[in-house]
Amino acid sequence: MVAPLPQIGPGLGHLAVRSVSGSSAVITAAVGDPMKLLVTQARGPAVWGFTTTYGGGLLAGDSIRLSLDLGADTRTFLGSQASTKVYRSDGQKVAQVAVTATLGSQAFLAWLPDPVVPFAGSRLEQSLRVDLAPTASAVLLDAVTAGRLAREERWDLTRCISRLTVDRGGKPLLRDALDLRSHLLRERLGSCGVLATLFLTGPQVAPLAATIAAEVAAAGAGPWDGGLLIGAAPKGDDLLLRLAAPAWPVAEAWLHSRLAPLADLLDGAPWRRRP
Numbered sequence: 001m002v003a004p005l006p007q008i009g010p011g012l013g014h015l016a017v018r019s020v021s022g023s024s025a026v027i028t029a030a031v032g033d034p035m036k037l038l039v040t041q042a043r044g045p046a047v048w049g050f051t052t053t054y055g056g057g058l059l060a061g062d063s064i065r066l067s068l069d070l071g072a073d074t075r076t077f078l079g080s081q082a083s084t085k086v087y088r089s090d091g092q093k094v095a096q097v098a099v100t101a102t103l104g105s106q107a108f109l110a111w112l113p114d115p116v117v118p119f120a121g122s123r124l125e126q127s128l129r130v131d132l133a134p135t136a137s138a139v140l141l142d143a144v145t146a147g148r149l150a151r152e153e154r155w156d157l158t159r160c161i162s163r164l165t166v167d168r169g170g171k172p173l174l175r176d177a178l179d180l181r182s183h184l185l186r187e188r189l190g191s192c193g194v195l196a197t198l199f200l201t202g203p204q205v206a207p208l209a210a211t212i213a214a215e216v217a218a219a220g221a222g223p224w225d226g227g228l229l230i231g232a233a234p235k236g237d238d239l240l241l242r243l244a245a246p247a248w249p250v251a252e253a254w255l256h257s258r259l260a261p262l263a264d265l266l267d268g269a270p271w272r273r274r275p
Contacts, residue, residue, distance in 0.1 A: 010032045010033055011062065011064050012031070012066075013030065013032065013035050013064075013067070014028060014029075014030050014068075015039075015049065015078075016068075016070075017069070017070045017074045017076050018071040018074060023044055023045065024043065024046055024047045024074040024076065025043040025047070026049075034055070034064075035053055035064050036052045037049055037051055038050045038051075038052065038081065040273055045267035046265065046267045047075070048076075049077070050078070050079050050081045051080050052081035056082055057085030058084065058085070058086045058097070060087065060091070060093035062096070063095075063096045065098050066097075067099075067101075068109070069102055070109055072107060072133070074107045075107070075266060075267075076107075076108070076109050077110045078110070078113070079112050079270065079274070080113035082114055083115050083117045083248075084113070084114070086117065086157075087122060088121040088122055090121070092123075094123040094125050094159075095123065096124075097126040097127070098127045099111075099127070100129045100131075101131070103131065103133055103138065105133045105134070105135050106136065107137075109130070109136075109139070109140075110138070110262055110265070110270060111138065111140045114143075115194060115248055116145070116160070117144075117145050118144065118157035118160050119147060119148060119157070120147060121156065121157070122160070123158050123159050124159070124162075125161045127163040127165070128140065128163070128164050130167070132167065132168040132201070132202065133169065134169040136168075136202055137205050138166070138201055139198070139200050139205055140198070141198050142178075142196065143195065143197070143243075143248070144160055144162065144195055145193060145194045146189070146194065155189055157180065157182055158181075161177070161179050162177070163178075164197065164199065166199065168201070173201065174238075176197060176240070180195075191227075191246055192246065193245060193246045193247040193248065194244070194248045194250075195243070196242070196251050197240070197242060198241040198255070199238070200212070201237070202237070204265060205262075208259075208261050209234070209239035210239075212258050213232055213239050216230050217232065226253070227245060227250065228245045228254055230243055256269075256271060
């Protein structure tokens with residue numbers, strides 16, 4: 001069965017995944033410039049894809065809209081080809097990214113992009129909205145760095161707004177927002193080089209969420225190795241984590257280690273198949 005191709009214009013993208021003969025399979029994948037979607041495994045135990053843009057970054061005024069339609073009994077991994085650079089805005093123009101995902105019964109989504117890197121003077125508004133069937137599961141990551149530390153940029157962005165909205169069975173499950181503004185950041189964040197939010201929800205990742213929650217509860221907020229700070233908010237089988245670290249590699253190493261069990265769901269370890 002081939003889904004009709006949606007109308008795709010500049011900055012618009014759509015990915016549809018269905019269960020076909022017991023495998024997860026891409027039935028529709030279409031994007032418009034400047035977005036790119038690299039599907040490295042279109043059919044198998046899990047679909048694998050990576051998002052990027054021409055030039056690897058977002059210009060002021062860019063508008064990206066990606067919709068994900070993930071059918072029942074499918075598994076999907078989506079990462080990014082590299083960190084997403086957000087270039088300087090010399091006026092009031094804002095780079096915008098909006099991702100929506102709908103998951104059917106027993107579907108699983110791992111949304112694990114590399115962090116956003118906001119350059120000095122940049123403006124970004126991004127959102128991720130996920131609608132889960134009652135038995136669907138997801139692991140969702142949102143991370144932002146302080147900027148180009150090699151150029152001594154540290155929270156010199158103008159503004160970065162990131163929203164995460166999750167519903168299950170039509171009812172609100174999570175409402176989360178991060179609003180960063182340059183005039184408030186240097187004093188409050190000090191030497192912090194990255195902020196990240198990780199959310200695990202659903203029956204397929206409930207054991208992993210419980211394991212991570214127990215480890216964080218036993219160790220406390222930190223600092224962990226490398227100066228990593230972690231806050232955990234478990235609720236039932238769900239887990240919301242906040243991470244702060246001096247640099248992305250510190251948070252990345254912790255995330256890679258704790259999320260390694262996802263390999264059993266995804267037919268491979270996250271971050272290991274980057275194109």
